[in-house]
Amino acid sequence: MEITTALLAEYIAQRKIQILRSLFGEYNIVNLAECAQALGIEDILFLLKILPKDISGALFSYFSIEKQQEVIEIFNSAQIKEILDNLFTDDITEMLSDLPANLQRKVLQAVSAETRKEINEILSYPENEAGSLMSTDFVEIKNTDTIKKAIERIKQQGKIAETVTQCYVIDDKRRLVGALALQDIMFENQKEKVADHMDSDVISVLNHTDQEEVSHTMQRYDLLVVPVVNDENCLIGIITVDDIMDVIQAEVTEDIHKMAAIRPLDDSYLKVPVMHMAMSRVPWLLFLMVSATLTGMILTRYETVLATVPALAAFVPTIMGTAGNAGQQSAVMVIRGISVDGMKFSDLFSVVSKESKISFYIAGILFLVSLCRSVFLPPNAALNIAVVVSAAIATAILFANVLGGILPLIALKLKVDPAAMAAPLITTIVDGVTLVVYFFLCTAFLGL
Amino acid sequence: MEITTALLAEYIAQRKIQILRSLFGEYNIVNLAECAQALGIEDILFLLKILPKDISGALFSYFSIEKQQEVIEIFNSAQIKEILDNLFTDDITEMLSDLPANLQRKVLQAVSAETRKEINEILSYPENEAGSLMSTDFVEIKNTDTIKKAIERIKQQGKIAETVTQCYVIDDKRRLVGALALQDIMFENQKEKVADHMDSDVISVLNHTDQEEVSHTMQRYDLLVVPVVNDENCLIGIITVDDIMDVIQAEVTEDIHKMAAIRPLDDSYLKVPVMHMAMSRVPWLLFLMVSATLTGMILTRYETVLATVPALAAFVPTIMGTAGNAGQQSAVMVIRGISVDGMKFSDLFSVVSKESKISFYIAGILFLVSLCRSVFLPPNAALNIAVVVSAAIATAILFANVLGGILPLIALKLKVDPAAMAAPLITTIVDGVTLVVYFFLCTAFLGL
Numbered sequence: 060m061e062i063t064t065a066l067l068a069e070y071i072a073q074r075k076i077q078i079l080r081s082l083f084g085e086y087n088i089v090n091l092a093e094c095a096q097a098l099g100i101e102d103i104l105f106l107l108k109i110l111p112k113d114i115s116g117a118l119f120s121y122f123s124i125e126k127q128q129e130v131i132e133i134f135n136s137a138q139i140k141e142i143l144d145n146l147f148t149d150d151i152t153e154m155l156s157d158l159p160a161n162l163q164r165k166v167l168q169a170v171s172a173e174t175r176k177e178i179n180e181i182l183s184y185p186e187n188e189a190g191s192l193m194s195t196d197f198v199e200i201k202n203t204d205t206i207k208k209a210i211e212r213i214k215q216q217g218k219i220a221e222t223v224t225q226c227y228v229i230d231d232k233r234r235l236v237g238a239l240a241l242q243d244i245m246f247e248n249q250k251e252k253v254a255d256h257m258d259s260d261v262i263s264v265l266n267h268t269d270q271e272e273v274s275h276t277m278q279r280y281d282l283l284v285v286p287v288v289n290d291e292n293c294l295i296g297i298i299t300v301d302d303i304m305d306v307i308q309a310e311v312t313e314d315i316h317k318m319a320a321i322r323p324l325d326d327s328y329l330k331v332p333v334m335h336m337a338m339s340r341v342p343w344l345l346f347l348m349v350s351a352t353l354t355g356m357i358l359t360r361y362e363t364v365l366a367t368v369p370a371l372a373a374f375v376p377t378i379m380g381t382a383g384n385a386g387q388q389s390a391v392m393v394i395r396g397i398s399v400d401g402m403k404f405s406d407l408f409s410v411v412s413k414e415s416k417i418s419f420y421i422a423g424i425l426f427l428v429s430l431c432r433s434v435f436l437p438p439n440a441a442l443n444i445a446v447v448v449s450a451a452i453a454t455a456i457l458f459a460n461v462l463g464g465i466l467p468l469i470a471l472k473l474k475v476d477p478a479a480m481a482a483p484l485i486t487t488i489v490d491g492v493t494l495v496v497y498f499f500l501c502t503a504f505l506g507l
Numbered sequence: 508m509e510i511t512t513a514l515l516a517e518y519i520a521q522r523k524i525q526i527l528r529s530l531f532g533e534y535n536i537v538n539l540a541e542c543a544q545a546l547g548i549e550d551i552l553f554l555l556k557i558l559p560k561d562i563s564g565a566l567f568s569y570f571s572i573e574k575q576q577e578v579i580e581i582f583n584s585a586q587i588k589e590i591l592d593n594l595f596t597d598d599i600t601e602m603l604s605d606l607p608a609n610l611q612r613k614v615l616q617a618v619s620a621e622t623r624k625e626i627n628e629i630l631s632y633p634e635n636e637a638g639s640l641m642s643t644d645f646v647e648i649k650n651t652d653t654i655k656k657a658i659e660r661i662k663q664q665g666k667i668a669e670t671v672t673q674c675y676v677i678d679d680k681r682r683l684v685g686a687l688a689l690q691d692i693m694f695e696n697q698k699e700k701v702a703d704h705m706d707s708d709v710i711s712v713l714n715h716t717d718q719e720e721v722s723h724t725m726q727r728y729d730l731l732v733v734p735v736v737n738d739e740n741c742l743i744g745i746i747t748v749d750d751i752m753d754v755i756q757a758e759v760t761e762d763i764h765k766m767a768a769i770r771p772l773d774d775s776y777l778k779v780p781v782m783h784m785a786m787s788r789v790p791w792l793l794f795l796m797v798s799a800t801l802t803g804m805i806l807t808r809y810e811t812v813l814a815t816v817p818a819l820a821a822f823v824p825t826i827m828g829t830a831g832n833a834g835q836q837s838a839v840m841v842i843r844g845i846s847v848d849g850m851k852f853s854d855l856f857s858v859v860s861k862e863s864k865i866s867f868y869i870a871g872i873l874f875l876v877s878l879c880r881s882v883f884l885p886p887n888a889a890l891n892i893a894v895v896v897s898a899a900i901a902t903a904i905l906f907a908n909v910l911g912g913i914l915p916l917i918a919l920k921l922k923v924d925p926a927a928m929a930a931p932l933i934t935t936i937v938d939g940v941t942l943v944v945y946f947f948l949c950t951a952f953l954g955l
Contacts, residue, residue: 087708089728217690224672224731241689242665260535278756280537281749283672283731300748301729304755308726311759312843315766319839320832328844329857336861337868340836344869345876347832348900351825352884358821359886365813365820372813372820373806376827376938377799384768384795388788391767395760396776409777413784420785421792428793436800438807452796490824 062086064097071102076109083114092121100129107134107142116145124157131162139169148174149194149302152181156191181296189273190266192306193287193296198226200253202236207249213241225284225297228257233293235263235286263288266295271310274303275401314398317478318391320347343483350487354379357494364498364507371501373438374448375494381425381452382493383486386459389414390481393467397477404472407465414464421460422453429453447504451497458496459489510534512545519550524557531562540569548577555582555590564593572605579610587617596622597642597750600629604639629744637721638714640754641735641744646674648701650684655697661689673732673745676705681741683711683734711736714743719758722751723849762846765926766839768795791931798935802827805942812946812955819949821886822896823942829873829900830941831934834907837862838929841915845925852920855913862912863905870901877901895952899945906944907937 062082070079083091095106095118107115107130119127119142131139143151143166151170155163155178167175177195184190198216200209213226228237237257244256263286264273277285277300287296313323320343324331331339358365358375365372393410396402402410426449433445440448463485467477501507510530518527531539543554543566555563555578567575567590579587591599591614599618603611603626615623625643632638646664648657661674676685685705692704711734712721725733725748735744761771768791772779779787806813806823813820841858844850850858874897881893888896911933915925949955 085708087710087728213690214694241693242661245689245693246662260533262535278749278752280535283748300731300752301726304726304748304752307752307755308847312847315763315839315843318763318767319835321836321839324840327848328840328850329848329854329861333861333864334868336840337865340833340865341869341872344829344832344836344873344904348825348829348873348877349880349884351828352880354824355821356885358824359818362817362820366817369810369814370807372810372823373803375820376802376806376823377796379824380799380934380938381792381796384792385788387767388769388792391763391769392772392776392784395763399756399760400775400777402776406777413777413781416781417785417788420782421789424789425792425796429796432797432800436797437804456792486828490828 062091062094064094067091067094067106068098068102071098071105079106080110083110083118088114088117089121092118096122096126100133103130104133108138112141113145116142120146120150120154124154127154128158128162131158131166136165136169139166140171143170143174147194147196148177148181149192149196149299152178152191155182156186184266187270188266189264189268189270189287189298190296192270192273192298192302193266194299195296197284197286197294197297199294200226200228200239202228202230202252202254202257204253205249206244206247206251206253206256209239209244209253210241210249217241225286227261227286227294227297228253229294232291235261235288235292235294237261238286261286263292263294264298265290270303270306271398273298274307274310277303310398314394314478317476318394318482320344320482346483347486350483351490353487354490354494357491357498361498361501364501367507368444368501368505370438370440370444371448374433374440374451375497377429378448378451378455378497379490379493382455382459382489385418385421385456386463386485386489387482389417389460389463390467390485393464394477394481397467397471402468404468407468410464410468411461414460415457418457418460422456425456426450426453443505447500448497451493451500454496454500455489455493458492459485462488510539510542512542515539515542515554516546516550519546519553527554528558531558531566536562536565537569540566544570544574548581551578552581556586560589561593564590568594568598568602572602575602576606576610579606579614584613584617587614588619591618591622595642595644596625596629596744597640597644597747600626600639603630604634632714635718636714637712637716637718637735637746638744640718640721640746640750641714642747643744645732645734645742645745647742648674648676648687650676650678650700650702650705652701653697654692654695654699654701654704657687657692657701658689658697673734675709675734675742675745676701677742680739683709683736683740683742685709686734709734711740711742712746713738718751718754719846721746722755722758725751758846762842762926765924766842766930768792768930794931795934798931799938801935802938802942805939805946809946809949812949815955816892816949816953818886818888818892819896822881822888822899823945825877826896826899826903826945827938827941830903830907830937833866833869833904834911834933834937835930837865837908837911838915838933841912842925842929845915845919850916852916855916858912858916859909862908866905866908869908870904873904874898874901891953895948896945899941899948902944902948903937903941906940907933910936 155166181191198213200212225238225240227235230236237259238261239257247256262280264276266287266289283300285298286294287298289295316323322339324339429449429452430445433440433448466485467481470477470480543551603614629639646661648660672688673686675683678684685707686709687705695704710728712724714735714737731748733746734742735746737743764771770787772787877897877900878893881888881896914933915929918925918928
């Protein structure tokens with residue numbers, strides 16, 4: 060049977076509580092939440108009230124932030140508490156950070172003092188730090204426990220934990236000393252000590268570690284969960300890989316936006332308001348337009364050259380465009396190399412050497428094609444003009460490739476974001492240099 | 508103590524087998540593999556021989572493909588088999604797909620007939636399909652089992668399985684009918700049936716599902732593992748989230764390369780050979796250079812206009828550049844919207860409407876700034892020229908934004924890759940249209 064919004068609405072209208080409960084017990088909650096979300100707010104509140112508390116918690120957690128907000132506005136403290144008691148702390152904090160201040164307060168007042176303290180701690184971290192992503196719902200075992208005791212703890216805490224794939228072992232000062240999984244101990248002698256069976260080489264991250272580094276760590280060690288510790292190595296939370304996948308997507312979108320000279324936007328294209336979107340694009344457009352004054356000045360300076368041989372002007376966009384594209388290509392390769400393969404400033408020499416060699420091939424091929432194109436396609440230039448144009452393209456490619464390759468590394472060294480800096484700077488510099496090279500070649504070899 | 512390559516080399520030279528074994532038991536294998544990889548091949552072979560088989564398997568799996576190849580070239584069938592017996596099938600197939608044919612054969616001959624059959628099945632899938640990513644090392648439980656029997660199976664199979672976070676339940680025809688985790692059943696009455704405790708609403712993917720869709724499914728349902736079934740819903744493998752993270756990274760890199768007009772490369776920047784890299788960049792550079800013939804022709808056609816008012820030529824790069832940047836911005840927003848938020852061709856109207864509104868603001872701001880810039884900065888144009896130039900910029904932005912927004916959606920509809928098609932086509936079309944608009948405005952309003 061396919062679940063639809065209409066079907067849910069019908070059962071709700073007929074108050075078929077038993078059928079609804081069994082539907083929500085049986086079908087996948089993500090799909091159900093998508094259908095339920097399209098219901099009227101009255102129907103949604105009805106559902107949240109009649110469903111078992113763990114299911115209504117899960118249902119709520121898959122609603123959009125707008126729906127969550129509507130629900131919280133209407134529900135009273137006791138009702139909010141019931142729902143939040145069934146959410147993981149990272150889901151609560153994620154929701155809270157998107158809520159307006161008055162509703163944040165309403166939510167925080169509804170939860171227990173202990174949860175409030177945990178939530179406030181997580182909310183105190185800057186958005187990009189490990190602490191802000193962590194959940195406090197994990198299974199915690201003491202190193203002095205017997206295996207019997209440990210299994211009891213897993214049984215107790217496992218119901219509210221995000222995962223029991225990894226349980227963490229702490230000493231009497233709450234310092235992280237090991238990790239173990241349920242299957243590692245459940246078939247062992249119950250009287251033995253946890254300390255003898257745990258994996259004592261646990262990879263962890265610090266609460267202030269940048270989220271991008273957390274994602275690199277999890278990928279490097281193929282982790283599904285990573286524990287978060289403070290400066291004293293005390294265990295304070297865990298981060299699960301599903302949250303890290305969202306981080307990777309968000310970071311990548313940010314990088315792509317920056318490379319396209321857009322100030323990064325948080326939300327999806329169709330959701331961002333028009334004005335907000337326009338303002339995220341205007342700054343770099345303005346910068347690039349105004350900085351093009353430079354190319355205008357160079358062109359004005361060589362007005363007489365262009366007036367003497369008008370065909371030379373026809374090639375300006377081709378030369379500048381080709382150089383700009385070449386620079387963008389090498390910049391993107393290196394920017395991606397920095398974020399995926401961890402390229403560093405110390406790779407500068409390898410990059411210069413590699414880009415020089417690459418340019419040799421690219422410039423050679425483009426020189427030959429440009430020569431043919433300039434002579435045989437409009438404006439059917441004379442051979443000497445075609446040679447100058449093609450030589451300008453070849454030289455510009457060499458320059459643009461090397462510059463495009465090293466600028467991101469220099470940005471990294473200067474602790475500026477490589478993705479944000481590279482595109483605009485490369486365009487501006489490459490455009491200027493390309494024109495100067497072109498006119499130098501024109502005056503030198505065409506006797507202008 | 509910090510583990511270094513030199514330290515390992517020293518212990519190996521002194522044949523301190525016990526110390527090496529305890530090191531490899533205690534420290535993280537990923538870090539150890541990185542150090543060990545830099546050893547000479549003789550030392551590596553020594554390590555693989557003296558370490559316990561499960562550890563040497565793990566060590567081998569973290570080597571680079573080049574090192575793995577070296578080892579396989581030297582090892583005999585029995586030695587290869589020992590290592591492969593301790594690898595998961597997805598690690599073996601990933602390695603195999605990168606090996607030359609003669610070594611592939613050597614590996615396949617070394618493994619057991621059953622493993623060979625499994626590997627060959629996985630290898631038969633195209634690279635981008637779920638089947639090629641799956642592992643056959645999972646825990647399988649029958650729906651008729653008692654909980655006691657199920658726990659026994661987990662105990663038996665759990666040692667060679669990638670994960671017991673999710674175990675899968677099949678019926679007598681091997682059809683996937685449910686899922687359960689160890690902690691769901693270990694505290695239940697041992698005599699009860701698995702069928703009464705399993706989660707019967709299992710999200711699965713088909714063996715021929717595209718890997719990008721697998722990654723969307725796992726993200727949508729927050730899964731750490733997803734089962735792979737064939738057309739008859741029979742369970743044939745599992746895919747774990749760590750492999751999917753690699754897929755996401757690779758797909759994103761591919762998209763970014765395409766947007767920068769580079770044919771996607773598999774390997775990291777520093778590893779790709781120069782010639783290979785050059786050839787991945789040349790095609791689009793050539794296309795863009797030759798297609799710029801169009802702009803050259805337009806410029807030639809209006810030679811007399813440019814000759815009459817030379818200042819007009821100085822603005823050409825600014826106008827074309829600004830329009831190109833604007834088009835790239837909207838294209839990137841929509842391309843990313845397609846891959847992350849699942850935007851579809853049916854969003855075309857929303858995009859046109861949104862981009863028109865956005866352009867209104869952007870064009871307005873840029874018109875005003877351009878007006879000031881043209882008058883007050885070189886070449887200090889006359890007011891009527893400045894108005895024409897700024898109007899051309901504003902019109903071009905409107906056109907470029909809308910075109911940039913709809914081209915990726917049209918590509919999607921035509922089943923062409925939006926990222927690969929958008930950048931080159933937008934540049935070419937926007938450049939041409941922008942120039943035509945500019946010269947139309949020049950002739951109409953400046954009486955040229």
